[in-house]
Amino acid sequence: MLNEKPVFGFPLPRIDGPLKVTGTAPYAAEYHAPGMLFGYAAQATIASGRIASIDTAEAEAYPGVAKVYTHKNRPSVAWRDKKWKDEVALPGHPFRPLENDRILFGGQPVALVVAESFEAARDAAELIRIEYHPDEPHTDITVERAKSYVPPEARKDSMVPTDPRGDAEGAYEAAPFKIDVEYLQQGEHHNPMELFASTAIRNEDGTLTVYDKTQGSQNSHDYVCNVFGLKPENVRVVNAYVGGAFGSGLRPKHQLFFAVMASLDLKRSVKVEMSRSEMFYLTWRPATIQRMQFAANADGTLASVRHHAIQATSLREDYQENVVNWSGLTYKCDNVKLSYELAKTTMSTPGDMRAPGAATAFLALESAMDELAYEVGMDPLEFRGKNFVSYDQNDDLQITSKELDTCYRVGAERFGWDKRSHEPGSMRDGNDLIGWGVATGVWEATLTQAEAKVRLFPDGKITVMAAASDIGTGTYTILAQVAAQELGQPADRVSVLIGDSTLPKTSVEGGSWTAASSGSAVQAGCMEIRKTLLSLAQKMDNHPFGNAPVEELAIRDNRLVLDRNDQMGLSIADILGHHGMSSVEGHGKVAPDQEQAKKYTSFTHGAVFVEVRIDAELGVPRVTRVVSAIDAGRIINPKTARSQILGGVVMGLGMALHEEGMIDHRTGRIMNHNLAEYHVPAHADVHDIDVIFIEEEDKMASPIGVKGLGEIGIIGVGAAVANAIFHATGTRHRHFPITIDKIMEGLPQ
Amino acid sequence: MDIATAHAQPKTRVALTINGHRHDLEIHPWVTLLDLLRGPMQLNGTKKGCDHGQCGACTVLIDGERINSCLKLAVTLDGTNVTTIEGLGTPDEMHPVQKAFVEHDAYQCGYCTPGQICSAVALLREGYARSREEIREMMSGNLCRCGAYTNIADAIQDVMEQEVKVGMREAAE
Numbered sequence: 001m002l003n004e005k006p007v008f009g010f011p012l013p014r015i016d017g018p019l020k021v022t023g024t025a026p027y028a029a030e031y032h033a034p035g036m037l038f039g040y041a042a043q044a045t046i047a048s049g050r051i052a053s054i055d056t057a058e059a060e061a062y063p064g065v066a067k068v069y070t071h072k073n074r075p076s077v078a079w080r081d082k083k084w085k086d087e088v089a090l091p092g093h094p095f096r097p098l099e100n101d102r103i104l105f106g107g108q109p110v111a112l113v114v115a116e117s118f119e120a121a122r123d124a125a126e127l128i129r130i131e132y133h134p135d136e137p138h139t140d141i142t143v144e145r146a147k148s149y150v151p152p153e154a155r156k157d158s159m160v161p162t163d164p165r166g167d168a169e170g171a172y173e174a175a176p177f178k179i180d181v182e183y184l185q186q187g188e189h190h191n192p193m194e195l196f197a198s199t200a201i202r203n204e205d206g207t208l209t210v211y212d213k214t215q216g217s218q219n220s221h222d223y224v225c226n227v228f229g230l231k232p233e234n235v236r237v238v239n240a241y242v243g244g245a246f247g248s249g250l251r252p253k254h255q256l257f258f259a260v261m262a263s264l265d266l267k268r269s270v271k272v273e274m275s276r277s278e279m280f281y282l283t284w285r286p287a288t289i290q291r292m293q294f295a296a297n298a299d300g301t302l303a304s305v306r307h308h309a310i311q312a313t314s315l316r317e318d319y320q321e322n323v324v325n326w327s328g329l330t331y332k333c334d335n336v337k338l339s340y341e342l343a344k345t346t347m348s349t350p351g352d353m354r355a356p357g358a359a360t361a362f363l364a365l366e367s368a369m370d371e372l373a374y375e376v377g378m379d380p381l382e383f384r385g386k387n388f389v390s391y392d393q394n395d396d397l398q399i400t401s402k403e404l405d406t407c408y409r410v411g412a413e414r415f416g417w418d419k420r421s422h423e424p425g426s427m428r429d430g431n432d433l434i435g436w437g438v439a440t441g442v443w444e445a446t447l448t449q450a451e452a453k454v455r456l457f458p459d460g461k462i463t464v465m466a467a468a469s470d471i472g473t474g475t476y477t478i479l480a481q482v483a484a485q486e487l488g489q490p491a492d493r494v495s496v497l498i499g500d501s502t503l504p505k506t507s508v509e510g511g512s513w514t515a516a517s518s519g520s521a522v523q524a525g526c527m528e529i530r531k532t533l534l535s536l537a538q539k540m541d542n543h544p545f546g547n548a549p550v551e552e553l554a555i556r557d558n559r560l561v562l563d564r565n566d567q568m569g570l571s572i573a574d575i576l577g578h579h580g581m582s583s584v585e586g587h588g589k590v591a592p593d594q595e596q597a598k599k600y601t602s603f604t605h606g607a608v609f610v611e612v613r614i615d616a617e618l619g620v621p622r623v624t625r626v627v628s629a630i631d632a633g634r635i636i637n638p639k640t641a642r643s644q645i646l647g648g649v650v651m652g653l654g655m656a657l658h659e660e661g662m663i664d665h666r667t668g669r670i671m672n673h674n675l676a677e678y679h680v681p682a683h684a685d686v687h688d689i690d691v692i693f694i695e696e697e698d699k700m701a702s703p704i705g706v707k708g709l710g711e712i713g714i715i716g717v718g719a720a721v722a723n724a725i726f727h728a729t730g731t732r733h734r735h736f737p738i739t740i741d742k743i744m745e746g747l748p749q
Numbered sequence: 750m751d752i753a754t755a756h757a758q759p760k761t762r763v764a765l766t767i768n769g770h771r772h773d774l775e776i777h778p779w780v781t782l783l784d785l786l787r788g789p790m791q792l793n794g795t796k797k798g799c800d801h802g803q804c805g806a807c808t809v810l811i812d813g814e815r816i817n818s819c820l821k822l823a824v825t826l827d828g829t830n831v832t833t834i835e836g837l838g839t840p841d842e843m844h845p846v847q848k849a850f851v852e853h854d855a856y857q858c859g860y861c862t863p864g865q866i867c868s869a870v871a872l873l874r875e876g877y878a879r880s881r882e883e884i885r886e887m888m889s890g891n892l893c894r895c896g897a898y899t900n901i902a903d904a905i906q907d908v909m910e911q912e913v914k915v916g917m918r919e920a921a922e
Contacts, residue, residue, distance in 0.1 A: 017851035018843060020859030023794015023834035030793035118788060119779055142815050193798045193806055193860040193894050243796070243860030276799040460792060472858030472895045524901060623849040639854045647857060650896025675803040675892060683888040 004352070009486040011639035015496065016142050016241075016476045028213040029273045030196035034422055036199075037066055039258050039272035041113045041122035043281065044129050045670025047137035048346040055129040062127060064120035065498075066266060069258075070128075074098040075265050077748035085225040087219040088250050088352075091153035092317035095349065097254040103132065104315050105348045106139075106669040107281025109254050113264045114270060125155050127234040135149035137668025141287040141312050148310045148341040150514035155320040159357070160338075162328055162394040165725055168304045170295075171535035174683035175295035175303035177375040183292070184363040185736040187312065188285040190353050191680055194243020197273035198259035207234040208263060209527040212256050214239050215249040216508030218467050223252040224260050233711065237439045244473040247352035249471065250508050280493070280673035284350030284661060286312040286319065290364035292327075295372075300386045301377045302333040305437035307365070313342045321357030325394055327365050334391035348399065349671045350513030352510060353649055358443055359718070363655070363736060366439035366719030370578055372733060377626030380415055380723065381408060381438050395727060397601040400700040404440065407607040407694055411629030412438075414415075414690060415609035425732035425748055432613040433748075435728025436593040439610075441715030443512060445602035445633065445707035447697070449591045451504035456533075457583045458573035460558040462494045464486055465526075468518040469499055469509035472647075473710060475518065481636050481732055482519045482704065486526030488555035501724055504587070512604070515636065520703040524588030532584050537575050544568040564717040579619050582596030590703060602701040604630040604712040612724035619744035623653055623721060626689040633698040633707030641709055645691045648713020654681045655714070656721035753902065763827040766838030767792070774823070781817040782826060783807045794834035796862045798892070805891035808864035809833050815871035817890075834863035835872060846870050849904035857895035865891045869905045873912065881906055890894060 019025035044051075056068040069075075077082060077096075097109050111128050115121035138144050154160045172178060195392040199211040208230075214220045214237070224230060242249065263270040274282075276419040293306040307327035313319045313600040324338040353359070373383035388405055391398055412418070420436045421427055427434040452466040464483045470476045480494035497503060506518055537543045537560060545553070545562065561569030576584060582663040611625035616731045628645050635641045662671045672678045677697040697705035718736060726732050731746025767790065776785060783800070783816040786809070795818055796807030802820040805876040809818045810832040838844035846869050849855070856862040868891045872908070882920045884905050893901065 014854065016859070017854075017856075018840035018847075020856055020862050021834075021843065021847040021850045021861040022838055022840050023792075024792060027796075027857055027860065029797075032791055065779070088876070092909065118784060119777065123779075139890065162898065191894055192797070193804065227761055242858060244858040273797070276801065276803075307766050333771055356903060387917060403849070472856075474857075510919045550760070643895075643900065646899060647896035670830075674801060675799045676801070680892060680894055681898070682892060683885040684896050686885070686896070 007481050007491055008636055009638065012477055012481060012491055012637055012659055014474060014477045014628070014640060015259070015480050015597060016470065017063060023190045027052050027194055027241050027243050027273060028199060028239065029195065031199045031201060031211045033201045033269040036119040036269040037114050037116060037266065038121045038268055039112050039118060039262055040125045040440020041109040041114070041254065041258065041278060041346055042111040042125040043278060044103045044106065044108040044110050046103055046132045046134040047136040049103050049132050051101040051103065051110060052131040052133045054111065058127040058418065059124040062120060062124035064116040066116065066125045068128065068227040069098060069262070070110065071098045071100050075261055076702050078227045078229065083343040084344055086223045086251050086591055087216065088373065090155055090317045090319050090349065091151065097257050103294065105281065105346055107278065107348070112258045114266065127663050132579050134294065136667065139345050139347055139663045139668045140665045141289060141343060144312070145310050145344055145497055148343045149431035150321055151318040151342050153318065154336060155318070159320045159322045161324050161340050168306050168335045169620035171304035171335035172293055172306065173232055176298050177372065178295035179368060179371045180293045180748060181371060182253045183290045183367060183734045185288045185363060187287040187359060188353060188655060188659045189280050189661050189678060190246045190248035191247060191279065191675065191678065192244030193250060193412060194274065195274050196253050196255050196279055198256045199271040199273065200259040200263035201269045202263050202267060208260065210235065210237045210256070210260060211248055212237050212239055213242060213453040214243065215245050215253065215469050215470065215471055217499055217501040218505065219508050220256055224256065227342060228260060228264060229255065237501040238499060239469055240735065242469055245471045246354045247356060250352055250510050252314050253282055255403065276675060277673040280661065280670050281509040283347050283348055285353035288323065288348035288360050292341045292364055292368035292389055294368050296376050300383055302331055302387050303337040305333045306337045308339045309727065310343055311342045312345045312347060312350060314347055317349040318342055323357050323361045326358055326361040326442060328393060328394045330365065330440060331387035332393070353441060355714050358711065358715045359393065359655065362439060362441055366716050367722050367734070370437070370719070370723040370726065374691060379422060381412060382563070384440055392601050395601065400600050400602040401600045401633065401696055401698040402603065403694040404605040404607065407605055407631050410692055410694060411607045411609050411627050414692060415608060415627040424727050426427045431616050433728040434597035434618050435612045435614070437610045437720040437726035437727055438722030439573040439604035439716030439720035439723065441607050441712055443604045443715055445516065445701045446511050446513040447520065447590060447592050447602050448513045448517045448705060450506050451505050452518060452521035452525050453585060454522060454529060454588065455583050455585045456487055456529050456572065458576050460489050460493050460572065463491055463497060464494060464522055465497045465503045466512055467498065467501060467503040467506040467520060473644065474637060475514055477640055478515055478519060479522050482522045483526055486523055488531065492570045512712065516702035516704065516706040516708050517578060518692060519606045519706055521588040523586040523704050524590060525586035528586030528588060530555070532586065533572065533575055534578050540575070540578055543570060571655065573680040589638040594652050596700060599640045600697065600700055605708045606712050606716060608716045608720045610720040610724045612728055614725065614743060614746065616730045617712050619740050619747055621725060621743055624687050628689065628713060629652045629692040629694060630712055631694045631696070632709050632712055633696060633701055634705035635693050635695055636706065638693065641693065642691045645713035646689055648687050648711065649717055650681050650686055652714040653685065653721065654720040655737065657739065668698065750922060757788050761824045763824050765826055766830045768833060773836040776823050777823060778824045780823050781909040782809070782831070783822045786818065792833050792835055796860055796863055798861065804888040806861050806864040808891060810867055810871055813871065813874060815868050833859065834867060844870070845908050846904070849908045853900045853904040853907065855904040857901040861893045863890060865893065865901055872905065873909060
């Protein structure tokens with residue numbers, strides 16, 4: 001029977017796949033309108049100072065140019081900071097494009113050329129003559145740390161270091177094994193493949209439809225309405241397809257402001273697409289310094305944990321992450337002290353990048369755990385297992401599910417960890433130095449407020465509607481699977497409408513919460529449909545349901561039936577037809593359970609095992625094997641779920657070995673602002689990756705039992721690679737990324 | 750001649766066959782094939798990821814060979830055959846490589862995907878790549894930030910093995 005095939009847990013190919021592989025899925029810059037204009041931004045060539053003069057005459061005279069905007073002629077927009085604060089804004093003052101003559105960061109947009117063609121706008125932007133009064137740039141975290149400070153306003157409570165417990169200093173002094181080390185990590189750039197773009201289409205009635213590269217259509221919508229004083233009903237923002245984002249699309253970017261500004265001012269449709277180099281100055285994963293003072297007792301239990309982090313932020317906003325709290329959470333330890341500070345730089349405001357905070361924290365935490373394991377003389381995996389903790393010591397809460405120990409065991413078996421020899425440099429194969437490393441990863445499993453509407457038609461077709469986004473995560477597909485499962489239909493009967501600000505309220509797509517939140521909202525909508533169908537049926541003569549509660553009903557073969565005896569039922573078409581209805585709708589809403597949060601907290605967990613082979617003469621590292629064992633609750637679609645983890649692992653390899661925004665600290669500008677010199681992992685860098693899901697259903701984490709997958713894959717990967725490099729060479733690297741030159745210096749003689 | 754004067758110059762006539770259809774076009778000499786496709790031709794399947802020949806998202810086939818369309822000025826392509834992702838297949842009638850990408854989840858956001866597929870089609874035709882390692886090496890001009898590399902290699906290997914089987918069957922007959 002059709003409905004016997006399980007829809008949950010089925011590796012359904014993406015329902016948006018055929019559009020993506022044929023080039024027919026439209027992204028933000030791929031909408032066209034008659035008479036459309038094209039915008040191109042000019043960027044500051046200094047990192048700090050003021051614009052002394054700006055001459056746009058030549059650019060304005062360029063054939064095809066409609067208008068050039070600078071701070072001198074920017075149309076009037078909102079004045080108060082509050083209006084500029086988007087849904088995920090930070091403490092401080094949001095960046096306002098073309099506000100005045102101040103240059104706050106290198107690459108800051110200083111003018112917008114709008115022209116009849118992309119080429120004319122781009123070429124004319126080169127003709128804007130700008131003179132500057134430059135100030136000294138401040139971009140080096142290792143220098144600016146001297147002026148670090150505790151952020152006066154916390155971005156979120158969870159980002160404030162938890163109170164100290166026990167006596168971290170005393171326990172450290174008394175312990176037999178200890179490390180006191182510092183890790184430095186340079187800034188990273190998100191570099192989604194799609195360029196940031198906004199296409200503002202001016203409709204005949206003067207309203208705007210904006211196709212924006214964003215992780216939240218409603219966030220962009222509200223921002224545009226607030227900044228330009230537009231009525232909510234006069235703006236619609238669409239992000240039906242998003243070419244990657246990884247956090248860079250959480251907050252509205254200047255191309256959105258520019259496209260809307262020019263469209264309103266010129267009363268034309270306007271498209272603004274960024275250049276790749278422009279995107280390096282948008283936002284970044286901040287450079288971070290982490291000092292780890294860890295100590296262990298003779299039996300290998302942790303005696304003391306102190307973790308202090310300093311992260312870069314910008315002049316006007318206090319970007320913050322939860323970095324240090326992971327060190328008090330991940331392992332059992334009664335003597336803990338955590339502290340966190342920021343350092344101002346003349347860079348753009350940092351932003352969330354895949355597993356913000358945790359990816360950074362576990363780079364240091366899991367390297368430090370490896371260092372301490374070697375001090376104790378214990379196998380690094382055994383050392384982690386020895387310090388396993390089943391509850392949240394930071395906040396004294398129960399954890400709803402934690403299969404981390406299973407991740408260790410199953411991952412180690414698959415990897416063959418028992419064949420590892422402990423001594424560094426002891427696993428050579430010809431010219432290859434072989435190293436095996438392991439690391440733990442933890443991420444918050446979050447449910448956010450989300451709504452969804454589900455509509456069921458007499459022929460069994462279903463429409464799911466929510467303002468959720470699919471940034472490559474598989475949202476289209478898994479929402480279809482949830483609705484199909486709950487309404488007893490094959491998945492190909494479900495149409496999913498997402499990525500549109502006019503759809504039911506959903507928060508930005510981030511933090512690994514979309515599947516849990518929007519998935520649960522869809523489930524709730526389906527439940528409402530079943531209830532409505534039942535009450536409609538019970539109004540009919542001779543219906544077979546008696547007083548059965550909705551829990552005892554199912555939908556099979558397009559019929560509402562009793563679960564225990566599906567001969568007893570009515571067809572959906574008959575129920576709706578009897579009441580003269582063409583469809584039935586359910587409106588699902590979910591929100592975090594505040595009562596539960598007083599006792600429980602939820603996390604995803606992972607254990608990642610890595611083999612590195614290093615050329616003994618040239619120092620070239622190759623990550624030849626990765627096993628990632630993940631505990632993320634229920635897996636709706638193993639195919640798309642696996643891809644999420646693969647993507648996290650690959651970005652983790654970049655973090656470990658390649659990725660670094662190289663700043664010329666004399667000018668404060670990024671030297672490698674292109675994809676040739678900022679190396680993201682390429683095909684040849686990535687060998688095979690084994691993903692294992694340790695499945696469990698955690699109904700406390702979310703009603704559908706899902707814990708989320710977007711972040712957990714990257715967490716720990718960098719440290720596992722670094723630990724493997726130590727195991728291969730005997731040299732501990734504490735400065736990321738670990739590029740070939742650093743490995744060369746640390747090769748055994 | 751400065752750029753502004755150049756802009757006032759007459760456009761150049763070129764004839765391109767794009768996905769089997771001949772187009773007689775008048776274009777400025779500085780328009781890249783990529784911008785021609787994504788702009789006036791409204792063939793959005795070819796993607797712009799860097800505009801500098803560094804990411805491969807704009808890969809198309811010219812007379813069957815893969816090239817970065819952002820590095821090619823359209824006026825230099827008079828008389829050539831251009832195949833874009835739209836010319837390989839449609840959602841209802843996909844090319845074997847497109848089908849394999851869907852089956853193996855060889856993408857996530859889908860933005861690098863048309864370039865990966867065009868590149869893979871040419872790679873298979875070139876016939877140099879025989880192993881998984883060679884596939885990885887010869888696909889390295891196409892970046893995927895979502896990290897779908899292993900699945901892309903699976904998809905290409907799958908099609909390659911199918912082609913070998915078909916070839917062996919044909920040889921036996």
